[in-house]
Structure formats: C-alpha cells, structure tokens
Amino acid sequence: GAVVSQHPSRVICKSGTSVKIECRSLDFQATTMFWYRQFPKQSLMLMATSNEGSKATYEQGVEKDKFLINHASLTLSTLTVTSAHPEDSSFYICSASSSGYGGERTGNTIYFGEGSWLTVV
Amino acid sequence: KNQVEQSPQSLIILEGKNCTLQCNYTVSPFSNLRWYKQDTGRGPVSLTIMTFSENTKSNGRYTATLDADTKQSSLHITASQLSDSASYICVVQYSSASKIIFGSGTRLSIRP
DSSP states (O other): OOOEEEEOSEEEEOTTOOEEEEEEESSSOOSEEEEEEEOTTSOOEEEEEEETTSOOEEOTTOOTTTEEEEEEETTEEEEEEOSOOGGGOEEEEEEEEESSGGGOSSSSEEEEOOOEEEEEO | OOOEEEEOSEEEEETTOOEEEEEEEOOSSEEEEEEEEEOTTSOOEEEEEEETTOOEEEETTEEEEEETTTTEEEEEEOSOOGGGOEEEEEEEEETTTTEEEEOOOEEEEEEO
C-alpha cells in the first residue's frame, strides 16, 4: 500500500539554528501534502497545505517565515523550522494526498507519515 | 463555522468491553469522513473512510457509522484489546475534498 515517509524521526538542535524535516510519498504522486504539529496529549493542528509547484497555504497564526515549506516535486515536501526556539519543540507530522489512489471512490486518499520529534535545546 | 467535535474527550474501559466514540460535524459541502487511530508518538493510521452515501463501514473490530442528515458519526469498538489504547481522531473533508478539519480526538485507555 501507499507509504509516506518522514525523516528524521527524531532531531535535537540548538536554539537559533534551522532544522529541515522531509516528507516523501514512496509509491504514489502527492499533489498535496499537509504539515501538522502536535503537542503532548493534544490533537493534530494543521499548519499548512503544500501544493506541488506553488506556494504553501498557511493556517492562521502560523508564521510562514518561521516555518518554510517547499514542495518541489510530486514526491517530496520539506518543512524547515528556522531560528528554532525551545517553544518550537513538538511532534511534526506530514500527510500526503493522492488522487484516486487504488481506485477508491472516496475522493483523495490521505496517508500520514510517522512523525518527527523536534527538540530544541 | 466549520467544526468537528468529538466526545468523550477521554474514556477508560476494561479489556473485552465494547465502546462507542462520537463525532459531530458542521462542515459544508461534505466530502467524506474518516476515522484514524493514533498511537502515542506515531502518525495516525486510517481505520475507515465514508462518503455521503455510506452509512456504515467496518474494519475488523472497528465499525463506523455515518448519518449525513444529522451530521453525526460514531466509531464502535468491539471486544476491546489492550492494543486499542490510543487516540481516535475524526477527520472531515469538505469543499470537494480540498479542505480538511480534524476533531480534537478521543483518548481511549483499555485496562486489563
């Protein structure tokens, strides 16, 4: 079945540095990818919608200059947390949407990555 | 305002018992409703997907129902197992599936 891969699964970085998280769709083309962050015991919070070849659409309250999203190909989207601070420490998850994968009648199918734990020290 | 609300927020049941989780939504135009299971520290895994015309969908011990008229969905877990302990998230897509809203989830704990 379809798989979405995230890398790295865990990363520790120093305050003030930037860190990049990759999201890859391994066996399907993802026209749309979503990025979320999740704090402990809380729900997923959508940060932005990434469309291949165009600028990402950010949710209200999410700083686009802080969280840079690039969706350069149909299989790869990246999230770069710039000038990271300890409050950016969180669980970041991506999901990828295919068009009619597997012939399902239920519209675009969404698959989630395994998530990336970011700790800023 | 487009919203997805889940209840209860958390639930503890004994192993072997059944339980039902609720999801109410107010999005329009509706495209599909999904239930996901998320283990702590892992990405969500799809359990069921239902469109407007589908009112029930099963996946093993998980059975989801959808009432598009009342905009309510439920996820019923039968004969619970310890491995069912997780967060269960209701997700609704709308506007021709171009938009998505997540419920806040129900944290389910199964006790031996």
